[in-house]
Structures are given as structure tokens and as C-alpha cells.
Amino acid sequence: xxxxxxxxxxxxxxxxxxxxxxxxxxxxxxxxxxxxxxxxxxxxxxxxxxxxxxxxxxxxxxxxxxxxxxxxxxxxxxxxxxxxxxxxxxxxxxxxxxxxxxxxxxxxxxxxxxxxxxxxxxxxxxxxxxxxxxxxxxxxxxxxxxxxxxxxxxxxxxxxxxxxxxxxxxxxxxxxxxxxxxxxxxxxxxxxxxxxxxxxxxxxxxxxxxxxxxxxxxxxxxxxxxxxxxxxxxxxxxxxxxxxxxxxxxxxxxxxxxxxxxxxxxxxxxxxxxxxxxxxxxxxxxxxxxxxxxxxxxxxxxxxxxxxxxxxxxxxxxxxxxxxxxxx
Numbered sequence: 001x002x003x004x005x006x007x008x009x010x011x012x013x014x015x016x017x018x019x020x021x022x023x024x025x026x027x028x029x030x031x032x033x034x035x036x037x038x039x040x041x042x043x044x045x046x047x048x049x050x051x052x053x054x055x056x057x058x059x060x061x062x063x064x065x066x067x068x069x070x071x072x073x074x075x076x077x078x079x080x081x082x083x084x085x086x087x088x089x090x091x092x093x094x095x096x097x098x099x100x101x102x103x104x105x106x107x108x109x110x111x112x113x114x115x116x117x118x119x120x121x122x123x124x125x126x127x128x129x130x131x132x133x134x135x136x137x138x139x140x141x142x143x144x145x146x147x148x149x150x151x152x153x154x155x156x157x158x159x160x161x162x163x164x165x166x167x168x169x170x171x172x173x174x175x176x177x178x179x180x181x182x183x184x185x186x187x188x189x190x191x192x193x194x195x196x197x198x199x200x201x202x203x204x205x206x207x208x209x210x211x212x213x214x215x216x217x218x219x220x221x222x223x224x225x226x227x228x229x230x231x232x233x234x235x236x237x238x239x240x241x242x243x244x245x246x247x248x249x250x251x252x253x254x255x256x257x258x259x260x261x262x263x264x265x266x267x268x269x270x271x272x273x274x275x276x277x278x279x280x281x282x283x284x285x286x287x288x289x290x291x292x293x294x295x296x297x298x299x300x301x302x303x304x305x306x307x308x309x310x311x312x313x314x315x316x317x318x319x320x321x322x323x324x325x326x327x328x
Contacts, residue, residue, distance in 0.1 A: 051145035052129070060267075061127050063318075066288055068123045068131065069140055071116045082107040086117075087133035092146050095124040095234050125235045126266060151194045152183040157206040157213070165205070178202075216241070226254045236265045 055061045076083040094100040108114040129143040155162040155178045227241035299311035
């Protein structure tokens with residue numbers, strides 16, 4: 001009779017090495033790191049829960065989540081094999097891998113299905129979440145949030161790629177590899193800025209001078225200007241290279257440009273009164289419910305004491321908002 005597996009059996013054993021091997025120190029580090037794995041996993045779960053809570057306060061995230069769910073349900077009906085393959089073999093990292101994307105694109109039967117996949121990769125990269133599917137219950141799972149979870153990261157550039165500053169720790173997932181909570185900041189003002197939770201610091205050590213960043217700095221850096229870098233990947237990513245003689249006035253002007261680009265790339269603008277995300281949740285639930293009820297009935301359920309025409313208008317506008325976007 002087979003022995004029942006215990007929790008200890010799930011811990012990967014370190015590779016065997018010769019007693020006098022030069023790798024003995026590395027094995028010791030491996031054992032120490034593996035022993036701390038439960039604490040690391042616990043921290044990662046807390047980080048992801050906190051990150052998801054922040055996203056759920058974002059009205060755009062809630063709206064776009066319902067929108068992509070509706071589009072993926074269309075894909076499930078039109079091409080069930082592609083849908084199953086996508087959620088059985090797909091992952092968050094696949095949104096950043098053109099080779100993986102190409103494989104799923106090849107399974108799409110028409111342009112509309114390809115657009116659904118594009119929208120899904122865009123949503124995944126934009127909000128840093130993976131929207132999994134629960135096959136037994138035939139429904140979407142709670143989105144799983146991905147990095148950044150920390151505010152300080154440190155790495156070194158080797159042959160144009162990021163590498164750890166310290167030896168490899170096998171229990172770390174990719175998003176935790178470069179985290180460094182003890183990283184020193186260039187100035188106390190940076191620490192104060194980051195304390196608000198709206199800034200992240202990444203410091204890179206580059207001794208070789210042959211990285212992509214070096215190339216950008218050589219031809220695009222202007223000490224008197226702000227250089228905007230748009231990386232057209234699965235979604236447009238924006239970087240800013242700030243010249244040493246750039247004035248506060250010029251940085252403010254750059255902020256206005258960023259506002260326009262956010263609206264152009266993501267449909268997001270900071271202008272006007274911000275939406276209250278939690279108030280939007282019941283509205284989205286009513287709009288997406290397949291209960292056969294009229295707009296007037298749903299409005300009455302939202303405001304049973306005094307249903308108004310404005311509530312019906314809100315339901316109508318929300319429904320229109322979560323309709324699929326036109327092809328990019």
C-alpha cells in the first residue's frame with residue numbers, strides 16, 4: 001500500500017554534491033532558502049491580496065473586468081477548444097510572450113476571436129492580473145494580482161539582461177526576485193514620495209555599458225529636456241528620461257502630455273470627479289445579470305425607496321461602457 005504523502009514530501013530536496021565540492025556553500029544557501037519558503041509564500045499571498053484590494057477600488061478595473069468577461073464568454077461559445085486551451089495552459093506571463101500569443105492566435109477562427117484575445121492580453125498587462133476559469137463550476141475565478149507588490153527593487157545588468165544582486169534563492173517567484181526592502185534611496189524626499197504608495201524605485205547596477213538602457217541613454221537622453229519612451233508591446237508602456245537641467249515647469253508640461261496619452265492608450269483620464277468604485281459594483285452586477293428584467297425593474301431594485309429616471313440612465317450608460325471596443 002502506498003505511503004500517504006506528508007507536507008514534508010512536497011519540499012523539493014537539494015541536489016546531492018560531493019562533500020568537498022566547491023558548491024557546498026551554495027547548497028547550504030539552498031537549504032536555508034528552502035526552509036524559509038513557507039514564510040515567503042505567506043508573504044506573497046498577503047502581497048497579492050493587498051494588490052487586488054487596490055485594484056478593486058479602481059472603477060476602470062471593475063468596468064474592464066466585466067467587459068472582458070463578456071467577451072471571453074463569447075469566445076467560449078464560438079470556439080470552446082480555444083477557450084479551454086487558453087485557460088488550461090495559459091498564465092499571466094504568457095501575456096508578455098509573443099510566441100505563446102501566436103499559438104493561441106493561430107487557433108482563432110476569425111478576426112473577432114483574435115480581437116478578443118488581443119483585448120484579453122491588453123487587460124492582463126494593463127491591470128497586472130490573471131483572470132482564471134473554474135472549469136467544474138463553469139465561472140471565472142477571482143482575479144489574481146501580480147507585481148509590483150513592493151516599492152524597492154534592485155538588480156544588476158549583465159549582457160543586457162537583469163540578474164540578481166545576490167545568489168539565486170529557489171523559493172522566490174519571479175516577481176520577488178529583485179525585491180530589496182533595505183535598498184537605500186538617493187534622497188529622503190524619494191522615501192517620503194514612496195511612502196504614499198504611489199511610487200516605486202528600481203536601482204540598476206550596470207558595469208558593462210552594453211545594455212538596451214545604455215543605448216537609449218546614449219542617443220535619446222537630453223540634459224535640457226524630458227524624453228518620452230513608448231514601448232509598444234502587448235500594451236503601450238511609457239517611460240520618462242528626465243534631463244538634469246529640466247525645470248519643474250517642463251515636468252508639469254510633461255504631466256499634461258501623460259494625461260493625454262493615458263486617455264489615448266487606456267481610455268483613462270484623471271479629469272473630473274473620480275468615480276466611487278464600490279458604488280459601481282451593484283450597477284455592474286445589475287447590467288450584466290441575465291435575469292430578463294427591464295431597465296426600469298433593475299433601477300427600482302437599486303433604489304427601492306425612490307427609483308428615478310437618473311438610475312435608468314446610469315444603467316444604460318454603464319451597459320454601453322462595457323460593450324466591446326472597436327478593433328484597434
